[in-house]
Amino acid sequence: MSTPNSAAVRSLYRSILRTGHSFANYNFRSHAHRLASHRFHEHAGEKDPAKIKEFYEDGVQNLKLLKRQTIISQMYQSDKLVLEGGNAGQDASGGRLRQRSPQGWD
Amino acid sequence: MASLSVRSIGRQLRSCRLAASPAQRISRVGGARFVSQSRKLSATPEDDLPGHGFNSEQILSKVKEEAKRVGKSEVEVDAMLSPGAGVLKQATIMDSGSRPIYMDMQATTPLDPRVLDAMMPYYSGLYGNPHSRTHAYGWETEKATEQARDSIAKLIGADSKEIIFTSGATESNNMSVKGVARFYGKTKKHIITTRIEHKCVLDSCRHLQEEGFEVTYLPVQSNGLIDLAELEKAIRPGQTSLVSIMTVNNEIGVIQPMEEIGKLCRKNKVFFHTDAAQAVGKIPVDVNKWNVDLMSISGHKIYGPKGIGACYVRRRPKVRLEPIITGGGQERGLRSGTLAPALVVGMGAAAEIAARDFEFDSAHIKRLSKKLTDGLLSMEHTLLNGDANARYAGCVNISFAYVEGESLLMALKDIALSSGSACTSASLEPSYVLRALGSSDESAHSSIRFGIGRFTSEAEIDYVLKAVQERVSFLRELSPLWEMVQEGIDINSIEWSQH
Numbered sequence: 001m002s003t004p005n006s007a008a009v010r011s012l013y014r015s016i017l018r019t020g021h022s023f024a025n026y027n028f029r030s031h032a033h034r035l036a037s038h039r040f041h042e043h044a045g046e047k048d049p050a051k052i053k054e055f056y057e058d059g060v061q062n063l064k065l066l067k068r069q070t071i072i073s074q075m076y077q078s079d080k081l082v083l084e085g086g087n088a089g090q091d092a093s094g095g096r097l098r099q100r101s102p103q104g105w106d
Numbered sequence: 107m108a109s110l111s112v113r114s115i116g117r118q119l120r121s122c123r124l125a126a127s128p129a130q131r132i133s134r135v136g137g138a139r140f141v142s143q144s145r146k147l148s149a150t151p152e153d154d155l156p157g158h159g160f161n162s163e164q165i166l167s168k169v170k171e172e173a174k175r176v177g178k179s180e181v182e183v184d185a186m187l188s189p190g191a192g193v194l195k196q197a198t199i200m201d202s203g204s205r206p207i208y209m210d211m212q213a214t215t216p217l218d219p220r221v222l223d224a225m226m227p228y229y230s231g232l233y234g235n236p237h238s239r240t241h242a243y244g245w246e247t248e249k250a251t252e253q254a255r256d257s258i259a260k261l262i263g264a265d266s267k268e269i270i271f272t273s274g275a276t277e278s279n280n281m282s283v284k285g286v287a288r289f290y291g292k293t294k295k296h297i298i299t300t301r302i303e304h305k306c307v308l309d310s311c312r313h314l315q316e317e318g319f320e321v322t323y324l325p326v327q328s329n330g331l332i333d334l335a336e337l338e339k340a341i342r343p344g345q346t347s348l349v350s351i352m353t354v355n356n357e358i359g360v361i362q363p364m365e366e367i368g369k370l371c372r373k374n375k376v377f378f379h380t381d382a383a384q385a386v387g388k389i390p391v392d393v394n395k396w397n398v399d400l401m402s403i404s405g406h407k408i409y410g411p412k413g414i415g416a417c418y419v420r421r422r423p424k425v426r427l428e429p430i431i432t433g434g435g436q437e438r439g440l441r442s443g444t445l446a447p448a449l450v451v452g453m454g455a456a457a458e459i460a461a462r463d464f465e466f467d468s469a470h471i472k473r474l475s476k477k478l479t480d481g482l483l484s485m486e487h488t489l490l491n492g493d494a495n496a497r498y499a500g501c502v503n504i505s506f507a508y509v510e511g512e513s514l515l516m517a518l519k520d521i522a523l524s525s526g527s528a529c530t531s532a533s534l535e536p537s538y539v540l541r542a543l544g545s546s547d548e549s550a551h552s553s554i555r556f557g558i559g560r561f562t563s564e565a566e567i568d569y570v571l572k573a574v575q576e577r578v579s580f581l582r583e584l585s586p587l588w589e590m591v592q593e594g595i596d597i598n599s600i601e602w603s604q605h
């Protein structure tokens with residue numbers, strides 16, 4: 001595979017963020033968001049094509065891992081934390097919609 | 107012709123019903139698109155055709171009425187007739203959050219999803235015995251366990267041959283303390299430890315005392331650190347076989363001066379064991395820099411699985427110990443028994459992640475810890491237990507004067523906290539660690555430990571700060587002692603009359 005362009009990297013970043021948000025567990029969800037944004041911003045100025053390719057492939061592996069683990073997290077859900085929103089599904093900190101439909105992809 | 111027109115009327119009727127069908131409306135709620143929308147009519151047989159006197163909707167409502175009459179709830183009926191609908195209704199019922207925030211990271215940490223991902227293959231398909239040398243099932247699990255051993259060795263700066271897998275840090279501590287003492291027991295009958303060690307080290311020492319060993323329990327200073335001069339005085343050349351001092355304390359989080367202790371032990375030719383269950387993966391650990399001879403590591407304190415731990419046993423200069431568990435001679439003969447590949451691989455993955463994310467995690471934990479500590483200490487009559495500088499940021503132990511710790515824990519039901527070690531949390535006795543620091547009974551009773559970890563979020567810290575501030579002031583308002591303090595009466599000057 002040739003060096004991924006910036007559009008491909010951005011698309012991977014978005015996919016990772018989106019998948020990470022579907023963790024049913026609050027702590028895993030917030031950690032996935034934090035770590036992904038840290039990783040992508042840390043290497044945002046990377047110019048070396050070999051390094052970019054390496055990070056990209058690492059990201060792809062992580063996306064696959066997230067897909068598997070978010071499914072497990074959704075299969076074995078426990079009750080929500082006290083600081084999580086109720087029916088509205090809002091995060092305590094931001095207004096982001098947190099709860100996703102359990103049956104469909106959107 | 108006639109039959110054709112009847113069919114077309116039927117189709118019209120069907121499309122009318124479809125437009126108004128509730129299934130169609132639900133699928134549009136919230137903009138969610140389902141993978142395959144099951145049309146109501148294509149799923150039901152042609153019973154609903156007019157003229158047959160048979161309507162599934164009517165039957166359904168009759169069933170529901172009947173169920174209500176006999177006392178079954180509607181949700182259950184839905185679940186029986188259509189599992190999907192029933193589950194959805196249940197989901198909205200359990201939608202209010204009631205789970206406490208987890209702030210007890212010293213007791214145990216959550217299993218990282220990345221660790222679980224590494225473990226899953228060994229719970230589903232790769233089940234070979236890693237000690238089987240005759241077939242591929244054994245080879246593949248052996249390879250995985252050796253890789254895990256490498257990752258753990260790398261994290262503490264050791265060689266992979268020096269890592270022995272055990273069932274946890276408690277077993278590692280028992281193995282090290284009892285093993286070394288018993289092996290050298292014919293000539294050397296003295297060991298040294300501190301008063302703030304974990305219960306499993308103290309209890310092992312107690313057992314050794316019964317076997318005729320002499321044990322020195324070093325006192326600690328009021329900041330929780332040991333006095334090196336005192337340690338040097340306690341070492342008896344030619345008699346002392348082992349010094350066991352924990353790296354990071356589990357209750358107050360202080361970090362002992364490991365390098366200096368290691369130097370002192372090496373100079374006096376005494377083996378140095380450290381319980382680093384709370385330190386590995388959280389602070390930089392280097393067995394060679396510290397001159398550590400034996401080190402206990404726990405899997406579930408580094409976001410790994412429970413039921414696995416490791417013991418570092420130095421090879422050069424060689425540390426000899428008497429094994430507690432004997433048998434097949436696995437793990438260099440020091441700990442027999444088949445390894446659990448899934449757990450070993452999980453612990454290896456946890457160590458690898460801890461090494462890779464070290465900077466990121468510690469920066470996050472330090473930031474949250476500073477916020478929590480500053481916020482709690484800004485309240486009046488609060489005190490941070492343990493040294494302010496030589497400490498692991500993720501463990502914050504604070505005394506709230508004039509509040510009873512147990513009642514504060516009860517008032518903070520929405521936060522999972524502990525007043526000390528999980529092992530002693532069932533008893534109401536004050537923490538022996540805080541007593542060793544010279545805290546009064548009252549102060550030890552009013553102390554609470556906050557554990558911050560990789561998965562703690564800033565919103566959780568904000569919630570905890572607000573909750574603690576509110577409820578401490580509420581409990582103090584109830585207290586007559588607090589009233590007296592506010593009036594400027596010195597509590598210690600009061601002579602309580604006996605009743």
